[in-house]
Amino acid sequence: MTMRDLIPWGRNQQTTPSRYREDSDPFMTLHREMNRLFDDVFRGFDMAPLGGMSRMTGWPQVEVVDNDKDVRISAELPGLEDEDVEVLMGDGVLTIRGEKKSEIEDKERAFSERHYGLFERRIPLAWDVEEDKIDASFRNGVLTVTLPKAAGSPPGVKRIPINRAGDETKH
Structure with missing residues (x-):
């Protein structure tokens, strides 16, 4: 051959x-x-x-607005209701999670580019917030979470010195 x-x-x-x-x-x-x-x-x-790029990367998509008194995070959640979404705050991380359920049975579906199932988005915060005053609202498929900043707690940035090789100081 x-x-x-x-x-x-x-x-x-x-x-x-x-x-x-x-x-x-x-x-x-x-x-x-x-x-x-x-x-x-x-x-x-x-x-x-x-x-490759996935359509679900970073879903739900969020917008963060930072001003002097609070941080406002809005998440687009089309096709969901407020009872489908849960908002949690702990250890400096805001978590938005829930489930998007299909409206029809799989056997009836010929083709779909829509996504269904559980989702979770974790957003680490650089600010100290007053957790007992956090407010969340849901309107027209947009979840808005308002996180009031704690008084006198600007996000701290600390410069870390870089030691040169051979210049290490013994403690």
């Missing part, structure tokens, strides 16, 4: 369009199905396979 026998087309033969060749090739069909399966598996994570 020569190398030419392994190639399904040659220089002198008319080539068929690639879509017809792929449909009859079991390896291309397997390749397509494996790609689809991996895409489906990684869709639920905040990453896409092999460094």
Whole structure:
């Protein structure tokens, strides 16, 4: 058997369009199905396979507004109601989580680019806030959380000196 026998087309033969060749090739069909399966598996994570961009990265998408007296975080949650969402605050991290449920049965769905299921977004805060005065409201698919800043607690930035090699001081 020569190398030419392994190639399904040659220089002198008319080539068929690639879509017809792929449909009859079991390896291309397997390749397509494996790609689809991996895409489906990684869709639920905040990453896409092999460094691609995922539509779910950072969902829900947020906007942070910082002024002198408070921090306001708004999250877009289209198709959800306030009872579908939970807001938690602890250890300097604001957590927004919930579940987006499908409106129809899977057997009725022919195709969908919408995402359903559990979600969670954790937002670390650089400010000390008055946790007992945090307010959350939900209107037109937008969750707005207002976090009043604690008095006299600007976010501290500390400069760390860098020691040169050989200049380490012994403590």
